[in-house]
Each structure stands twice: as structure tokens, then as C-alpha cells.
Amino acid sequence: MTNAQKVTTKNATFAVVGQKGIFMVDIERSIPCDTFDNAPFLGRFTLRTQGKTIAIGKIKKLPPKK
Amino acid sequence: MNPNAGTWSPGGMKPAFDAAPPKPAFDAAPPKPFFDAAPPKPAFDAAPPKPAFDATPPTKSTSIGKSSSIGKSSSISSIGKSSSIGKASSIGKSSSISSKPKSSPPAPAPAPAETTGGDDVDESDPLWVAVLKIAEGDKVRAKKMIDDPDSLLKYPEVAALMGSSGGGGEDWEKVDELKIDDATGGAPDTLSGAPATVPAPAPAPAPAPAPEVAAVVEEVEEEVIDEGDPREHINLVFIGHVDAGKSTLSGNILYLTDNVDKRTIERYEKEAKDRNRESWFLAFIMDTNEEERAKGKTVEVGRAFFDTPDKRYTILDAPGHKNYVPQMIMGASQADVGILVISARKGEFETGFERGGQTREHAMLAKTLGVSHFIVVINKMDDPTVNWSKERFNECVSKLRPFLKGCGYTIKKEVKFIPISGLSGANVKDEVAGDVCPWWKKSYESGENNTSSPTLLSLLDSLKISDRDRDADLRLPILDRYVDRGTIAMGKVESGTVRRGQKITVMPTRETFKIDAVWANEIAVQCARPGENVLVKISGAGIENIQKGFVVCGGEPCRSTTKIIAELYIMDMPEVSRLASMMMMMMISNIVLITNAFFFFLLFSARRNRRFSAVDFKLFSTHTASRRNAPFPRSLR
Numbered sequence: 001m002t003n004a005q006k007v008t009t010k011n012a013t014f015a016v017v018g019q020k021g022i023f024m025v026d027i028e029r030s031i032p033c034d035t036f037d038n039a040p041f042l043g044r045f046t047l048r049t050q051g052k053t054i055a056i057g058k059i060k061k062l063p064p065k066k
Numbered sequence: 067m068n069p070n071a072g073t074w075s076p077g078g079m080k081p082a083f084d085a086a087p088p089k090p091a092f093d094a095a096p097p098k099p100f101f102d103a104a105p106p107k108p109a110f111d112a113a114p115p116k117p118a119f120d121a122t123p124p125t126k127s128t129s130i131g132k133s134s135s136i137g138k139s140s141s142i143s144s145i146g147k148s149s150s151i152g153k154a155s156s157i158g159k160s161s162s163i164s165s166k167p168k169s170s171p172p173a174p175a176p177a178p179a180e181t182t183g184g185d186d187v188d189e190s191d192p193l194w195v196a197v198l199k200i201a202e203g204d205k206v207r208a209k210k211m212i213d214d215p216d217s218l219l220k221y222p223e224v225a226a227l228m229g230s231s232g233g234g235g236e237d238w239e240k241v242d243e244l245k246i247d248d249a250t251g252g253a254p255d256t257l258s259g260a261p262a263t264v265p266a267p268a269p270a271p272a273p274a275p276a277p278e279v280a281a282v283v284e285e286v287e288e289e290v291i292d293e294g295d296p297r298e299h300i301n302l303v304f305i306g307h308v309d310a311g312k313s314t315l316s317g318n319i320l321y322l323t324d325n326v327d328k329r330t331i332e333r334y335e336k337e338a339k340d341r342n343r344e345s346w347f348l349a350f351i352m353d354t355n356e357e358e359r360a361k362g363k364t365v366e367v368g369r370a371f372f373d374t375p376d377k378r379y380t381i382l383d384a385p386g387h388k389n390y391v392p393q394m395i396m397g398a399s400q401a402d403v404g405i406l407v408i409s410a411r412k413g414e415f416e417t418g419f420e421r422g423g424q425t426r427e428h429a430m431l432a433k434t435l436g437v438s439h440f441i442v443v444i445n446k447m448d449d450p451t452v453n454w455s456k457e458r459f460n461e462c463v464s465k466l467r468p469f470l471k472g473c474g475y476t477i478k479k480e481v482k483f484i485p486i487s488g489l490s491g492a493n494v495k496d497e498v499a500g501d502v503c504p505w506w507k508k509s510y511e512s513g514e515n516n517t518s519s520p521t522l523l524s525l526l527d528s529l530k531i532s533d534r535d536r537d538a539d540l541r542l543p544i545l546d547r548y549v550d551r552g553t554i555a556m557g558k559v560e561s562g563t564v565r566r567g568q569k570i571t572v573m574p575t576r577e578t579f580k581i582d583a584v585w586a587n588e589i590a591v592q593c594a595r596p597g598e599n600v601l602v603k604i605s606g607a608g609i610e611n612i613q614k615g616f617v618v619c620g621g622e623p624c625r626s627t628t629k630i631i632a633e634l635y636i637m638d639m640p641e642v643s644r645l646a647s648m649m650m651m652m653m654i655s656n657i658v659l660i661t662n663a664f665f666f667f668l669l670f671s672a673r674r675n676r677r678f679s680a681v682d683f684k685l686f687s688t689h690t691a692s693r694r695n696a697p698f699p700r701s702l703r
Contacts, residue, residue: 031574031628032573033624041541
């Protein structure tokens with residue numbers, strides 16, 4: 001878990017508002033995407049629930065090509 | 067219409083109909099359209115016979131007379147004839163067919179039907195004889211050949227037979243056969259079918275679509291401009307709290323740039339007055355549907371084009387209401403420039419900022435959705451509670467600064483503030499009058515608030531959009547698609563160039579197609595540069611191959627995956643404990659349910675803490691890892 005570009009915790013279990021962290025996200029179906037560095041428009045997403053935006057994210061890594 | 071027409075149809079056709087079902091021949095495809103097309107016959111009766119058929123021999127032209135009910139006596143005779151078919155058909159229509167060369171047209175039409183599908187073939191039919199000859203006496207083969215008239219025409223004998231218009235019956239038959247063939251080919255409502263109507267409509271359907279298509283093609287070719295408009299294209303998105311004046315501002319921009327004519331404005335003005343909301347008339351330009359107008363709320367992202375001498379713009383008018391944030395996200399994800407509309411009116415400015423106010427969420431989203439330039443317009447400066455006061459403007463700006471900084475904007479470079487009035491149009495295209503707002507001239511001249519342009523439009527013109535790579539691989543996320551003579555996809559070219567005739571791959575399905583045509587802002591072009599909103603016609607693709615959220619890729623296709631590692635910034639905490647059930651991820655225009663993410667101890671922590679001070683984002687729990695045998699996360703550590 002990183003905060004302000006410094007690793008504050010490793011293998012943390014919680015994140016609070018205002019924190020940045022690196023997460024693994026599994027999604028329901030396959031979507032076309034790319035890493036943020038490669039193609040910014042395909043590497044951005046938002047997480048929303050109940051009409052609220054909970055988090056925003058950039059894709060850092062994709063699974064290796066098969 | 068001839069009164070006879072009415073009597074003709076029920077009288078003459080009914081028996082034919084009744085007689086039809088028992089015949090196996092009519093179960094076959096070709097005859098079907100004939101019967102489908104039969105009922106509308108009276109309509110065609112009124113149509114004047116086509117000149118081509120006037121030139122045909124006397125026997126035939128009399129039959130035309132009958133069929134089109136021009137003469138009473140002839141129509142009566144046609145009744146007689148068609149009913150005779152009805153009778154005859156019980157024993158096989160061939161009997162009436164055999165008398166074809168001298169008989170009326172109602173007879174010939176069933177003839178091909180019989181010859182194609184039926185067992186009882188009219189042996190005396192010249193066409194049949196000819197075909198039989200080609201088929202070397204093989205009746206089955208001959209039948210097959212007659213089924214396929216196009217290929218039949220290749221044979222000189224048949225062609226000669228067709229050419230001799232004197233042989234009326236055959237000509238008819240052929241026309242009819244072709245017609246039937248056409249009709250089965252997906253246009254059952256063509257005018258074909260009924261023998262009597264053949265003379266009039268037969269020439270019509272076949273040539274009619276052809277010139278039309280040709281005309282369209284020509285038109286397209288004429289319109290093609292190689293690169294489209296050379297001026298730069300920019301997408302603007304208007305965001306902000308409900309009722310901040312986004313729609314009014316965008317409406318006024320359109321009005322001031324002469325994209326809305328005066329009459330329309332007057333009509334809207336009247337409509338707005340009828341609703342007791344006079345100030346809404348400009349918003350009506352953008353909010354077109356009834357619901358939006360009634361409540362004065364934008365629901366869907368409105369689109370409009372306008373241009374200045376330097377640049378072309380597309381306005382995306384995002385909804386401000388919090389229920390429509392997903393739409394706003396879709397709008398903002400296409401935008402290059404975000405315009406945050408803030409109401410300076412007393413009270414309204416503050417509510418936009420409160421918890422739950424959309425100003426905050428929108429600004430945040432715009433930043434993360436890749437809006438590269440951000441303009442903050444302080445709207446409603448003409449309001450009586452504000453009255454172009456410098457204090458109020460500065461108050462708004464100073465409150466916005468730290469907040470926008472918190473969203474990740476670098477205030478000094480990226481954010482520009484400008485006071486305007488969306489309703490009166492001051493500072494939109496023309497600078498506000500000096501006596502109303504004396505301080506603004508000094509302010510922009512000294513470059514305060516990063517603004518050296520006096521008006522919103524001049525400010526927009528001065529913006530430079532970088533990071534558009536026209537040589538990269540094509541990426542065109544699909545925002546919408548529809549069918550109009552082929553599948554047409556709508557989207558914004560994010561990188562690369564889209565060309566006509568280009569081979570593309572659609573992700574995530576990995577299907578390859580070809581691009582048939584490209585339109586940029588509804589003008590056909592050869593290719594479109596990044597940043598353009600385009601419509602592309604994709605040849606060979608069905609509506610199910612092209613869907614919202616897919617990405618059209620040229621060159622190396624982009625990746626498609628169900629598992630990603632991402633950097634997340636936690637903005638807000640869900641308040642209800644049920645949240646674990648649903649969490650959506652939004653990307654471009656994709657909305658995906660997150661199936662398996664990181665909240666394993668959420669409910670537990672909720673119980674312990676009684677409230678959500680933290681969400682558990684356990685980094686890829688061992689449980690998931692083992693279940694999925696994923697070596698992937700380890701590479702992260």
C-alpha cells in the first residue's frame with residue numbers, strides 16, 4: 001500500500017479515504033483495456049456503488065499475454 | 067382509384083387464394099410473395115401502366131388494360147379469368163397456363179410458380195421447352211434452372227426468348243419470376259407478385275433502388291474531403307452542480323455562434339414562458355426531450371457542434387444531477403476540455419460544495435477521466451445577489467482553489483477562472499461591458515487567474531491540445547452503434563487515424579472487419595484524426611458484433627482481460643453495509659460488475675467498528691489466489 005508515493009504498509013488489509021493503494025481487481029467479463037502509461041484513455045476507470053464514486057484508478061499492470 | 071378495383075380484388079383473387087393452399091407448389095418459396103403481394107393489388111390498379119409495357123404487342127396491352135382496371139369490360143374479363151384460374155387450379159393451373167400465349171396475364175404468373183416448384187409443368191411453355199433443351203431433357207435439372215433465372219439468362223436460347231418481346235407470355239413470366247426472386251430476397255412488400263399488377267410495378271422496383279443507391283454513392287464521393295476540416299477539433303464537456311447553468315451556457319454559445327436561428331429561439335422563448343420559466347429558453351436548445359424540459363434538468367448528455375475561425379468544437383452537456391453521474395462520466399470520458407460551471411448566486415455556490423454536491427464529484431471525475439484542460443466559469447454573475455461584484459468572484463475562486471488542488475489539478479497551469487453570465491451572454495463571446503464590470507479588464511490584462519483572454523470562446527481558441535498521436539495504432543472506443551444500411555459505430559478517435567478501407571480488430575471479441583466509410587461530424591471523410599468524433603460504417607459486422615464499450619483497434623489490438631492491477635485512490639466510503647454485493651467499474655463506456663475484489667473483511671470490520679472507518683482492501687487474498695491459480699499477483703510483490 002502506498003501513500004504519497006511512499007510505501008507505508010506492506011500487505012495492508014485496509015485502506016481509508018484519501019489513501020492510494022495498488023489493488024488487484026477481478027471483473028465480471030472481459031473488457032478491452034490497456035495500462036495507463038500506454039494508453040491513458042484505456043487505462044482509467046472509476047469504481048462506483050450506490051450512486052457514489054468510491055474510488056478512481058489507473059491500470060498499472062495487465063496479466064502476461066498468453 | 068377505379069371502383070372496379072375493389073370488386074376486382076375480392077372477386078377475382080379470392081378463388082386464387084383458396085385454391086392455393088392445397089397445391090404443394092405454393093409451399094415453395096418463390097410463389098409465396100406472389101400471394102403476399104396480391105392483396106395490395108387494387109392500389110396498383112390505379113397506377114398507370116409503365117411505358118415499356120405500352121410498347122408490347124396488342125394481346126398484352128389489352129391485358130394491361132384489364133389488370134389496371136382501365137376499362138370496365140376488361141376488368142370484368144379479368145375477373146372471369148382469374149376466377150377461372152381458381153377453378154382450374156383444383157386440377158392444376160397448368161391447364162390455364164397452357165392457354166397462356168393468347169390468354170390474359172393473370173395466368174402467366176402462376177406459371178413460373180408451377181414450373182419452379184410444381185409437378186405439373188406446362189410442356190408447351192416455350193421457356194420451359196428452351197430450358198429443357200439446355201438441360202438436355204433432364205426435367206429435374208431444368209426445374210432447378212428455372213428456379214435460378216439469373217443464371218438462366220446466360221444461355222443464348224433463353225436470352226433470345228426473353229429478348230423477343232413478341233412472346234409476351236414468356237416475357238411476363240420472366241419478369242414475374244425475377245420479381246418473385248427479388249421478393250424472396252428480403253423485400254416481400256415489393257410490388258411484385260400478382261400477375262395483373264406486373265405490368266405496372268414490375269419495372270419500378272428493380273431500377274428504382276439502383277439509381278438511389280448510385281446517387282448516394284456519388285454524393286458520398288463528392289463530399290469526401292481528404293482530411294475533413296483542417297481546423298482542430300475539441301470536445302468540451304460542461305460539468306457542475308444541478309442548476310448551475312450548464313445547459314443555458316451551452317445553449318447560449320450555440321446561439322452566439324449562429325448555430326441556432328432566431329425563429330427557433332423565439333419559439334423556445336415562448337415555450338419557456340408558457341412554463342413560467344423564462345430563463346430556461348436557452349437551455350431548451352440543448353435539452354430536447356419533454357422530460358428534460360419539464361423539470362429543467364438535463365438527463366442525457368446533449369451534443370452540439372459549433373465552430374470558430376480557429377477551431378471546431380463539440381459540446382457535451384453533461385447532466386448535473388447526482389442520479390445521472392454515469393452519463394456524465396461517459397460524456398466526460400470523451401472530452402478534451404472540461405468546463406466546470408459554478409453558480410455565483412448566493413447559496414447556490416455553497417450547496418454545490420457540500421457533501422453530496424456535484425461540484426466536488428464532477429471536478430474529481432473530470433480530472434481522473436483525462437480532461438487535460440480545465441476552465442472554471444463563475445456563472446450567473448449578472449444575478450442581483452452578485453451583480454458582477456469582484457468580491458464575490460474572488461470569494462468563489464479562493465474557495466475553489468484549495469479544493470481543486472485537492473483533486474490533483476495544478477492550479478497555476480491547468481485551471482483558468484473566468485466570470486461569465488450564461489444567460490445574458492456576457493463574457494461568452496463578447497466581453498462584458500466596462501461599466502458593468504470594470505475590474506475584469508484589468509484582471510485579464512494582468513493575467514490574474516491564468517486568464518489572458520477576456521472571453522470564454524477566445525480562451526478556448528487559445529488552448530492547445532497535446533498528446534494526440536496520429537501515427538499510433540488506432541483506438542476507437544465505441545460509444546454507441548446503430549443500423550443504417552450496415553452497422554454504424556459512433557465514437558471518438560483516441561489515437562491513430564481511422565481510414566476508409568482500413569482493416570480493424572474489434573476488442574474484446576477479436577473479430578476483424580473492414581471500415582467502409584467514415585464520417586466526421588456528419589461529413590464523409592477519407593480519414594479522421596485523433597480527437598474527432600466519428601461515425602464509422604463497419605462492413606460485414608452485425609449489430610451483435612459491435613457493441614457499446616468495445617474498442618475498434620487498428621494495428622496491434624489492445625488487451626482484453628478480466629484481471630487488472632491498478633492504483634486506486636479511495637475517494638469516499640460507502641455508508642451501507644450491504645455494499646459488498648455490487649460494485650461497478652466504469653471505463654469509457656463499459657460498466658462492469660466487479661466480481662471478485664478485495665473486500666473480504668469488510669462486514670467483519672463493520673460489525674466491530676459499528677461504522678466504516680475503513681474498507682478492507684486485502685491485497686488479493688490467498689483464498690482467491692489459490693482458487694484461481696494465479697501466478698500473476700506474485701509478480702507484483
